[in-house]
Amino acid sequence: MSYTYSANDMSVGDLDGDGQYEYLVKWDPSNAKDNSQSGHTGNVFIDAYKLNGTRLWRIDLGRNIRAGAHYTQFQVFDYDGDGRAEIAMKTADATVSGTGQVIGNSGADHRNSSGYVLSGPEYLTIFNGANGAILDTINYQPARGNVNDSTAARTSSTAPWPSAPTDRPCGTPASATATPST
Ligand SMILES: [Ca+2]
Ligand SMILES: [Ca+2]
Numbered sequence: 111m112s113y114t115y116s117a118n119d120m121s122v123g124d125l126d127g128d129g130q131y132e133y134l135v136k137w138d139p140s141n142a143k144d145n146s147q148s149g150h151t152g153n154v155f156i157d158a159y160k161l162n163g164t165r166l167w168r169i170d171l172g173r174n175i176r177a178g179a180h181y182t183q184f185q186v187f188d189y190d191g192d193g194r195a196e197i198a199m200k201t202a203d204a205t206v207s208g209t210g211q212v213i214g215n216s217g218a219d220h221r222n223s224s225g226y227v228l229s230g231p232e233y234l235t236i237f238n239g240a241n242g243a244i245l246d247t248i249n250y251q252p253a254r255g256n257v258n259d260s261t262a263a264r265t266s267s268t269a270p271w272p273s274a275p276t277d278r279p280c281g282t283p284a285s286a287t288a289t290p291s292t
Contacts, residue, residue, distance in 0.1 A: 113140040113152045123186035123195030125158055125166065125239030132166065134158050134186055134197065142177035143225065150225035151177035156184060156199070158242065167208030167242035174202035174220045176227050183267045186239070194239055200250055201235040202227070208242015
C-alpha cells in the first residue's frame with residue numbers, strides 16, 4: 111500500500127500558555143476514504159506546531175481509526191481553565207500519544223476485509239496540549255450502535271460553554287449512522 115500525505119483540517123490553541131497560538135494539523139493519507147468507499151487507508155496523524163513551524167509532537171491515530179472526512183474531528187480548547195489548551199478526539203486500540211503512550215491493545219486490528227472499522231472499542235481521549243500526552247481516556251459515547259457493510263459511523267463534535275451550573279467548557283462528541291445512497 112503506497113500513499114503520500116497532505117495537510118487536512120486545522121485548528122489553533124495556546125498549547126503551552128505562552129500567549130501565542132500553536133496550530134494543529136490533521137495529516138490525511140492520499141488513500142483516505144469516505145464512508146461510502148471501501149478500502150484500507152493509511153494512518154491519520156495529528157501534529158502540533160509552533161507558529162515558526164517547529165513541530166512539538168505527533169499523535170498517530172493508528173490502524174483502527176480510518177482515514178476520511180467523517181472519522182476524526184478534533185477539539186482544541188482550554189477545558190480546565192489553566193491557560194493551556196487540551197485536545198480531545200476519538201481514539202481506538204493502538205492510537206499512540208505524543209509521548210509514545212499506546213491506548214488500549216497495541217496489537218489489535220479491527221479493520222474488516224473491506225478496510226472498514228465497524229467493531230472494537232472506541233474511546234474519547236483528552237491530550238495534554240504541551241506534549242501530546244494522554245490526560246484521560248474514557249469509552250466513547252454515544253456507542254457505535256448497529257453497523258454493517260452498508261452503514262458506517264460519522265462523527266462530529268463541538269466545545270460548548272454552558273452557563274449555570276458548571277460555567278466551564280465541555281466537549282460533546284456525537285455520532286450518527288448514515289446509509290450511503292448507493
Ligand atoms: Ca503557545
Ligand atoms: Ca488547560
